[in-house]
Amino acid sequence: MMFRNEGGVDRTVRLLGGTALMAVGWSGVATGTFGMALTGVGGIALLTGLAGWCPAYSLIHLSTARSGAKPCAQCDRPRRS
Numbered sequence: 001m002m003f004r005n006e007g008g009v010d011r012t013v014r015l016l017g018g019t020a021l022m023a024v025g026w027s028g029v030a031t032g033t034f035g036m037a038l039t040g041v042g043g044i045a046l047l048t049g050l051a052g053w054c055p056a057y058s059l060i061h062l063s064t065a066r067s068g069a070k071p072c073a074q075c076d077r078p079r080r081s
Contacts, residue, residue: 004052007064014049018042 006014021042025035048054057063 004065005057005063006052006054010064011049011052014045018046018049
C-alpha cells in the first residue's frame with residue numbers, strides 16, 4: 001500500500017513544473033537530447049505529483065505531507081547503521 005509523502009504545495013509545484021517541462025520538450029523549444037531529457041524529467045515530476053508519492057522521498061525518509069497523514073511503515077523503523 002502506498003502512502004502520500006508529498007504535501008499540497010509540493011504536489012502543485014510538481015504538476016505545474018512537470019507540465020511546463022514537458023511542453024518545452026514537446027513544442028520544439030528545446031530539441032535533441034536536451035528536449036527529450038526535459039520531457040522525461042517533466043513526465044516524472046508530473047506522475048509523482050499526480051500520485052502524491054515520491055520514491056526518492058521514501059529512500060531518504062522525507063515527507064512534506066501534513067503530520068496527520070498516514071505514515072510509512074518503513075519510515076517508522078529505525079535506520080540501520
